Amino acid sequence: MISFYPGPSRVYDEIPKYVKDAFALGIMSINHRSDDFVKMSEQTIKLLKQKLNIPKNYTVFFTSSATECWEIIAQSIVTDKSYHLYNGSFGQKWFDYTKRIRPFAEPLPFNVNEKLDAKKLIFDLKEGIICITQNETSNGTQVTNATIRAIKKNNPSYLVAIDATSSMAGIDLDFKAADIWLASVQKCFGLPAGLGIMVCSPQTIERVKTVNEKNHYNSLPFMIEMMDKWQTPFTPNVLGIYLLMRVLENMDSIKTTHDITLNRYTNWVNFLKQRKTIQHFVTEEGVQSHTVIPVTADENTVSAIKKSAKKEGILLGEGYGTFKPVTFRIANFPALKDKEIKTLMKFLEKY
Numbered sequence: 335m336i337s338f339y340p341g342p343s344r345v346y347d348e349i350p351k352y353v354k355d356a357f358a359l360g361i362m363s364i365n366h367r368s369d370d371f372v373k374m375s376e377q378t379i380k381l382l383k384q385k386l387n388i389p390k391n392y393t394v395f396f397t398s399s400a401t402e403c404w405e406i407i408a409q410s411i412v413t414d415k416s417y418h419l420y421n422g423s424f425g426q427k428w429f430d431y432t433k434r435i436r437p438f439a440e441p442l443p444f445n446v447n448e449k450l451d452a453k454k455l456i457f458d459l460k461e462g463i464i465c466i467t468q469n470e471t472s473n474g475t476q477v478t479n480a481t482i483r484a485i486k487k488n489n490p491s492y493l494v495a496i497d498a499t500s501s502m503a504g505i506d507l508d509f510k511a512a513d514i515w516l517a518s519v520q521k522c523f524g525l526p527a528g529l530g531i532m533v534c535s536p537q538t539i540e541r542v543k544t545v546n547e548k549n550h551y552n553s554l555p556f557m558i559e560m561m562d563k564w565q566t567p568f569t570p571n572v573l574g575i576y577l578l579m580r581v582l583e584n585m586d587s588i589k590t591t592h593d594i595t596l597n598r599y600t601n602w603v604n605f606l607k608q609r610k611t612i613q614h615f616v617t618e619e620g621v622q623s624h625t626v627i628p629v630t631a632d633e634n635t636v637s638a639i640k641k642s643a644k645k646e647g648i649l650l651g652e653g654y655g656t657f658k659p660v661t662f663r664i665a666n667f668p669a670l671k672d673k674e675i676k677t678l679m680k681f682l683e684k685y
């Protein structure tokens with residue numbers, strides 16, 4: 335089965351070999367306070383910064399998922415108000431979880447085909463946090479680096495937090511344009527689920543130290559203290575970190591990956607333009623995600639496509655929410671191979 339599900343998604347072919355290596359090397363039972371772990375953790379973070387072009391003065395944390403990162407931010411950074419710009423299910427969930435912890439969370443929903451206008455997004459508190467889902471996996475839209483940069487520039491005292499779960503390691507993100515970046519590894523990293531990554535700017539670390547919230551095992555002041563020694567407050571997913579390190583060792587620079595992703599995205603857009611019964615779900619090209627391709631058709635066509643795809647050994651991503659019956663999604667993640675994409679295009683050609 336070829337999985338085009340946008341998460342959990344196709345993992346790299348090398349993963350079974352790396353797992354075997356991990357077992358042979360004793361990684362699966364190493365102590366998370368040992369020198370061996372510390373070396374591996376440091377090396378993984380060094381590679382992550384190098385391959386993804388993350389500024390040296392940013393701090394990387396290991397968590398268990400992107401969802402956990404949402405909660406960490408709500409607990410340890412938000413003190414009062416947080417603004418949530420979203421147009422889909424993941425952004426809304428982030429808002430919902432935050433609101434349960436911090437009741438003054440404010441939703442700022444926008445439309446699927448709407449491009450955010452940074453000029454209109456100037457906030458008036460002394461400081462706060464603006465939460466943006468860079469790549470909305472549920473509907474295949476994205477917010478560009480330029481927009482994120484402009485929002486931060488217009489609101490310099492605010493922290494800008496970015497959910498890049500389904501784009502980090504797939505496209506070239508401008509890390510210095512925002513303060514907090516979060517992701518999990520089962521999407522563009524081509525790894526099995528169970529590891530989250532959070533990247534924080536120096537301004538974020540300063541804010542965390544001022545707020546100094548210490549009520550949870552994963553309160554950021556504890557995480558900072560432990561990460562000073564390349565460790566985590568809890569026993570982390572050591573195998574996941576090892577697999578991440580191995581995948582990063584073999585990873586192209588993000589510029590190269592970005593070009594491949596963009597090229598494949600363009601091919602998908604052109605391919606869909608030529609179809610009669612299926613179309614790209616997002617009509618405004620400027621907001622289309624580069625890593626998740628949402629496709630729309632009438633209900634009968636969508637259910638027929640899903641069914642026959644399965645028979646052909648192709649797993650498509652389900653649509654989301656109200657659009658579920660009339661959409662399906664195609665992951666455009668780096669671990670997918672050209673010949674697998676060709677197979678899917680050939681299958682979809684008749685629609």
Ligand SMILES: *Cc1c(COP(=O)(O)O)cnc(C)c1O
Pocket residue numbers: 341398399400401402424467469470471497498499500518
């Ligand atoms: C998948 C996804 C999440 C949730 O990731 P978990 O690892 O399940 O916590 C959050 N945000 C976005 C945009 C996603 O695509």
